[in-house]
Amino acid sequence: MSASGRGTFFLETFGCQMNEHDSEKVAGLLLARGYEQVETPDEASLILYNTCSIREKAAQKVFSRLGEYRGLKSDGKKIGLLGCVAQQEGEDIFSRAPWVSLVCGSASYRKLPELLAKVEAGEQRVTGLDNDTDETFETEITRRDNPWRAYLTIIEGCDKACAYCVVPFTRGPERSRDSARILQELKQLADFGYTEVQFLGQTVNSYADPSARKMRFSELLMEAARVPGIRRVRFTTSHPRDFTPDIIEAMNADPVICNHVHLPVQSGSTRVLRAMQRTYSRAEYLEKIAMIRGAKRRTAITTDVIVGFPGETEADFDETVSLLDEVKYDGVFSFKYSPRPNTPASSMADAIPEEQKSRRLALLQERQRAIQVQTLRSLEGEIFEVHVDGKSKRENSWYGHSSCNRVISLNSSQPDLLGQYVQARVAGCTPNSLLGEHVL
Ligand code: 5AD
Ligand code: SF4
Numbered sequence: 001m002s003a004s005g006r007g008t009f010f011l012e013t014f015g016c017q018m019n020e021h022d023s024e025k026v027a028g029l030l031l032a033r034g035y036e037q038v039e040t041p042d043e044a045s046l047i048l049y050n051t052c053s054i055r056e057k058a059a060q061k062v063f064s065r066l067g068e069y070r071g072l073k074s075d076g077k078k079i080g081l082l083g084c085v086a087q088q089e090g091e092d093i094f095s096r097a098p099w100v101s102l103v104c105g106s107a108s109y110r111k112l113p114e115l116l117a118k119v120e121a122g123e124q125r126v127t128g129l130d131n132d133t134d135e136t137f138e139t140e141i142t143r144r145d146n147p148w149r150a151y152l153t154i155i156e157g158c159d160k161a162c163a164y165c166v167v168p169f170t171r172g173p174e175r176s177r178d179s180a181r182i183l184q185e186l187k188q189l190a191d192f193g194y195t196e197v198q199f200l201g202q203t204v205n206s207y208a209d210p211s212a213r214k215m216r217f218s219e220l221l222m223e224a225a226r227v228p229g230i231r232r233v234r235f236t237t238s239h240p241r242d243f244t245p246d247i248i249e250a251m252n253a254d255p256v257i258c259n260h261v262h263l264p265v266q267s268g269s270t271r272v273l274r275a276m277q278r279t280y281s282r283a284e285y286l287e288k289i290a291m292i293r294g295a296k297r298r299t300a301i302t303t304d305v306i307v308g309f310p311g312e313t314e315a316d317f318d319e320t321v322s323l324l325d326e327v328k329y330d331g332v333f334s335f336k337y338s339p340r341p342n343t344p345a346s347s348m349a350d351a352i353p354e355e356q357k358s359r360r361l362a363l364l365q366e367r368q369r370a371i372q373v374q375t376l377r378s379l380e381g382e383i384f385e386v387h388v389d390g391k392s393k394r395e396n397s398w399y400g401h402s403s404c405n406r407v408i409s410l411n412s413s414q415p416d417l418l419g420q421y422v423q424a425r426v427a428g429c430t431p432n433s434l435l436g437e438h439v440l
Contacts, residue, residue: 006034007045015052028141051085084170104128155201190229225256264304268323269316300404302331308357310348376429412438
């Protein structure tokens with residue numbers, strides 16, 4: 001039992017940044033309720049597990065972890081499942097793992113206080129599974145884990161209908177937060193000492209202000225950049241369809257808005273993009289890339305790619321590889337297609353054999369590695385501003401991120417650089433990061 005008597009909680013999180021940030025809000029809510037956070041399930045009276053179901057492997061992990069928790073119920077511990085797997089599997093969780101007493105999807109987190117009250121009162125099968133909400137998850141207190149970069153959700157859910165994706169089912173329809181509330185939260189963050197913020201959303205640039213102010217996404221970025229104390233404003237993930245010129249104009253107008261765009265393409269073949277229902281062709285996507293390349297500052301572009309979507313031919317795959325050659329991305333997150341429940345693609349014909357998917361993934365990653373090394377080498381001698389967010393084990397060695405989100409490690413004779421913004425000259429690189437020297 002904690003000092004305040006509610007108990008102790010252990011919260012483990014898998015999945016995307018949205019999930020990480022949801023967990024920060026859940027933790028804030030539990031702390032406000034009088035719980036104390038602990039580092040291991042052993043010490044906890046309440047074990048919460050925030051789950052991801054984007055690919056099958058992630059979802060399987062949940063059930064193996066739940067298996068480890070079997071038997072803990074008889075020790076008096078309560079176990080709850082949150083997030084995307086909770087939403088997807090719903091009450092079935094109780095039959096597969098009867099030791100679980102709470103199942104709650106992200107669209108129901110607003111109800112967590114009342115759901116927790118039921119769990120505390122000893123109810124065995126408590127659920128929060130409504131998905132047709134128009135509400136967002138607002139909390140008074142968020143327990144932020146990253147002291148240097150504050151995550152801030154501006155839009156929840158997703159209204160796109162990509163044929164492979166489970167998110168519209170697990171996170172519900174798109175809901176944007178009131179711009180005034182977002183800016184108010186940002187001012188608070190600045191007062192707490194945060195200098196860098198990252199706006200989050202599954203399709204962050206589809207933001208549609210529900211208030212009378214009707215602020216556009218680009219206007220929100222500009223307003224955020226003007227908040228005193230805020231030195232960097234980032235955003236992720238952007239949907240190509242909604243990536244409009246005014247976003248680039250905002251980035252041009254105010255360098256506080258970071259010069260990095262994460263713009264998932266998924267495939268380089270227009271035929272596959274159609275089958276995926278991505279709502280753009282290869283040529284239309286490349287127009288967006290040209291627009292970003294036309295920005296005043298050199299802007300880093302990263303992407304997500306899926307290989308082995310049903311019906312993907314060798315020729316389609318070659319088009320994805322040629323797209324990587326053409327765009328020269330600064331980073332690519334690539335995945336083998338994984339069929340997900342309820343999605344249109346899960347019943348499509350022409351599934352690609354696993355060995356083919358693995359071969360294509362390896363080829364793609366190899367190609368991207370070569371492209372990245374070339375880009376990183378070309379940066380030698382350039383100077384970047386680094387927001388230092390970590391200390392390496394080596395003496396006098398630090399690392400951090402540039403505005404374009406590159407990881408840069410640097411040597412410095414200064415005693416403590418954590419949290420500072422410093423200039424670093426690039427002296428070399430590893431396959432994924434830059435090595436710099438502190439410029440005094
Ligand atoms: N299989 C493989 N990858 C997927 N993604 C989303 N759904 C699937 C799926 N069913 C990838 C996409 C997305 C990223 C977050 O995960 O590339 O952009
Ligand atoms: Fe995983 Fe998507 Fe849910 Fe994030 S929103 S946790 S990526 S399934």
